[in-house]
Structure formats: C-alpha cells, structure tokens
Amino acid sequence: MYEVSDKELITQVAHGCRDAYRQLLQRQLPAVSRYVARMLGQAAETEDIVQEVFLRLWTQAQRYDPALAQVSTWLHKIAHNLCIDYFRKQQPLDFEAHSKDESGGSEPDAEHRSDILQKDVRLALLDLPERQRSALLLCHFQELSNKEAAAVLEISVDALESLLARARRRLRSTLEKPHGLD
C-alpha cells in the first residue's frame, strides 16, 4: 500500500488539510517530544514547547522548503531553537535539585543500582552545554544523520563532529567519577 510521504503531507498541511496535519502529528510528535523532554530535563515547559513546535507546523507549513531538509529535520530545528530560547530566558538548570539522592542512604540492590545509573547518565546529559547536548541527542537518540543534525544546529558537519567529541569527552569525565565506565 502506498504511504504518503512527510513532504506530501506537509504540502497538504500548507493548504489547510487537517487530516494531513493529524497524520504528521502521529508520525512526528513522539520523536520531537522525546527530544524536547531530554533537552529540558523535567521542566514543566516541555509540553508548551512541543505544542509551539506543532502549532508552527500548522501556521508556517508554507515556509517549509523540501529542497533544504526533511520534515523531521525542520521540526527538530524549530524545537532546538525554541529550547535554546527557553534556556536563554531561564536561570541555569538546578543541578542540585535534579541530583538529590533518593536512595535514603541504604545499600542499593541491582535494580536500584540500574536506576541510579540511569539517573546519573540523565544528569550528566543535563550537565552538558546546550549545544553539545542537542548535538548528542540528535545523533544518538533521535538518530538523525550527521548532515541533518548539522542542519538543525546550523553548523558544518566538521563543527558538529567537534561538538559531539567534546560532549562525549565531558560525559565520560562526569560519569567516570562515581562509577567508572569499564
């Protein structure tokens, strides 16, 4: 069965087709919301930013240029810019609040140790500078190609690789302190 492409759908959205909009929502909403959630941590504004991204899909669909980017890349770019705007308006992340120990001081079992490890990785990601975090999320978690991620961040692929290398070096350095990665 023929599946309508994202580019065809967004063309229909630009002409006011709500059914095409609903289909694009179902395809793109999960990935974009995961990206924003990981960028912002547990910020209550995650939902607001995701809503804004997809309202712009409706109101600015005619500005999308299929020759320049995939629809998912375009949406990630909007999301990235909104996240950066959000960070500029906010105080730095309350790292202490995020890293508060919930173990109660007892010796953790294997399952709890896994939770702690997950939390450590999450905190280490949140501790990265925003552009490094975005680069890592786009390439590692959102599975965008290097060219697509570079387009989202509006940098060259070389600059993206430098950002990624710095991000991974910093993550290793942060995570090696309590646990080690061997």
Place this chain on the structure above:
Amino acid sequence: MDLTRFTRIIEAYGSQPGHWPADERAAASRFAAAHSTARQLLEQHSGLDKYLHTQTLAAGEELNLSRLEATLLAQVATIEQLANINQQASNNSATAPTAQARQPRPALAGLVALLAGTLDHFIAWLLPAQPQPAFIWRPALLAALPLIAGLLIGGNLQLDELDYTDTWEDEVTLLALVPDATETMP
C-alpha cells in the same frame, strides 16, 4: 580511511557503527576489522555507549501524547475558525465601505479644492518660480508680519494699571477718620 579519520569518527559518533556517517560506515568497519589499534579504540568508547543505549526518559519526562495530540487538533481547529471569521470580515469590508470612501461628498471636496488652489496662488505670489530682486519685499513682508501684529496688539491692549499712590492715600485718610487710632497703638 586512516587512523586519524577513524579516531575522529569514534570520538564523535561513538563505537556503534549504526551511528557512524552512512557514507563512511563500510570503510570504517573494514578499518576496525583490520587494525588492532582501531579495535582498542572501539573498546575504550563502548562503555559510554552502553550507558547511553540503556538511557530512557524518566517517568516525569514522558508526555501524554494522545492528550497532546487532541489539544493540538483542537487548537488548530480554533485557529482555522478565527481565520475564516477574519476572512469573512475583510471580504465584507472590502466591498461597500471602500466604494463609499472613494466618493467624497461634493461640498467638502469643492471647499478643499478652493483652499488648496488659494494656497497655491499665494505661495506662487510669495516665491515666484523665477526669483527677482524686485519681489524680495514679499517674503520680507511675510517675515515681518508677526512683528507688526505684535506691535498692533500691544498698542491697542488696555491693561488695568493699579495706582498704588491713590490706594495709599485712601488708607491714610481712612486711618485719620478713626477717633482713637493712636490709643490703640501699643
């Protein structure tokens, strides 16, 4: 592919070939299979990738996507309705009122044209297209008009001046008429 490029790829994209650039993936995989240094490098970076691979969103970070989708569809419907209302309003205003506005009332239009013509004539008289020394008095007269007007107004204005001398004399006279004025003084 050489060790420098391979190292750069591993440092940026990690040890999992699925994350390497698609156009270099095959060459990098061959390079790793052929060089022990490359395999050591992969081993060094695999620890971080295992952690990243198991990383999931925390419970509080997952959004309720079905609710969010419903909210967005409702908002889009509202935006569309508002756009339709605005479109209808602009269509209505684009017909009758515009036609009326383009036909000014005859009496008002005639008055405006008369005033504009008079003003044009006056300016042409004051500042001729070809300036001549003989007409220099015209702008000079115009410039002096405020001064002449001020002199005329000042000369004809009747100000009520107070005669303080009369007032003082009246007061002394009234004081003299009081019988025991000196007795009341300390």
